[in-house]
Amino acid sequence: MFIVEDINHETMRDANVKKVLERIRANKESTKKSLSYDTNLSLTLINTIVNNLIARNLVVEERLGKSSGGRRPMVLKFAADTFYAAGIVVTSGCAYFGLCDLNSNIIHQENFVVPIGIDVQAATQVVKENATRILDGLAVASGKICGVGVISPWLDEYEQQKLNAGGLFPGMIFEYKGQEIPLFFETVATAIALAAIRELRPDSSNVIFVSIAQSVDAQVFLNGAHYAGEFGKAGNVAHMAVVSDGRKCVCGRSGCWETYVSITNLIKDYNNLTVNKISSHLELVERLKNADDAAVKTLENYVEHLWWGIRNIVNMFDPSVIVIGGPVSDFRDELQPVINKRLKAMNVQNRVFFSPVSEGAELKGALALPIIRLFNVGKTV
Secondary structure, three states, X not given: OOOHHHHHHHHHHOHHHHHHHHHHHHHOOXXXXXHHHHHOOOHHHHHHHHHHHHHOOOEEEEEEXXXXXXXXXXXXXXXXXXXXXXXXXXXXXXXXXXXXXXXXXXXXXXXXXXXXXXXXXXXHXXXXXXHHHHHHHHOXXXXXXXXXXXXXXXXXXXXXXXXXXXXXXXXXXXXXXOEEEEEEEEOHHHHHHHHHHHHHOOOOOOEEEEEEOOOEEEEEEEOOEEEOOOOOOOOOHHHOEOOOOOOEOOOOOEOEXXXXXXXXXXXXXXXXXXXXXXXXXXXXXXXXHOOOHHHHHHHHHHHHHHHHHHHHHHHHHOOOEEEEEOHHHHHHHHHHHHHHHHHHHOOOOOEEEEEOOOOOHHHHHHHHHHHHHHHOOOOOO
């Protein structure tokens, strides 16, 4: 029987196989011809790889696709019920569990109580017991789970390091029915980025996700892989300088992008222009609708600083798409047309989309982690 260890070791040993699996995952639907084009592998090699994956029941020929002049090609997808990925999000007082197939279709999700005030070791035990209970209830067979993504926004940095060091999960695995399932820990920002990219499904594998809230963060996706950098710091766009000798930043330097475009600073900039103070960006949204002079002036200044950061990102990474998420997305109608008009004037093809983070984004990101870790080629999260 083909078990999950085959994915981790035998099947994944060949980087070409990984390339094919990653393109099937990213595209949702593929043909042998499109796989050959996307991976730069010969059609003969693609035939060999795909036929092997079909024989292992990892990939299926779902239906005939559209013809481009010759025979109609067969559409390839992951087998729906062969393997699953699990995701867990642990917050203060509650945890959320989900199970999805390799096509990212969520099969089951539920939440359970994690008592407030307990330490990380006790909370870990609660999570282990409930995850086992849920999987038993779903009658998931041994060897069917390829990995578990874990997001823990309730942990501070020290406790997160203890988890990642393997102290509470020796070997970074979760044991279930004799199977050692790999665990993948990530930050909330990364989880939200993965969820946003999955929902938007941009027609490119080169995407930068920029989260703009109280702070600014970016996640970099190059050639379909989530690139974390040599030391895990890729995407630290918050502290790139956009104004010479500008505002003092918490990092100790001056003119950092975050000091101009974070939601916190946007609200401060508005309050500096008016006696009618606000405490939420949503109040600023309403005042823009009413053509409030201070609100209009604030957004005019804001778009200038936002533009210089985006221009830097385009010059550094040349992504097809920059996705901007977080509370700033509530200003998409005012910001997106201006930014894209300026990009077009530069005679470049890069584009910017604003996307609000949907409900349950952390769990969707946790579910995406095992699949991305297994199928991506190169340095990933």
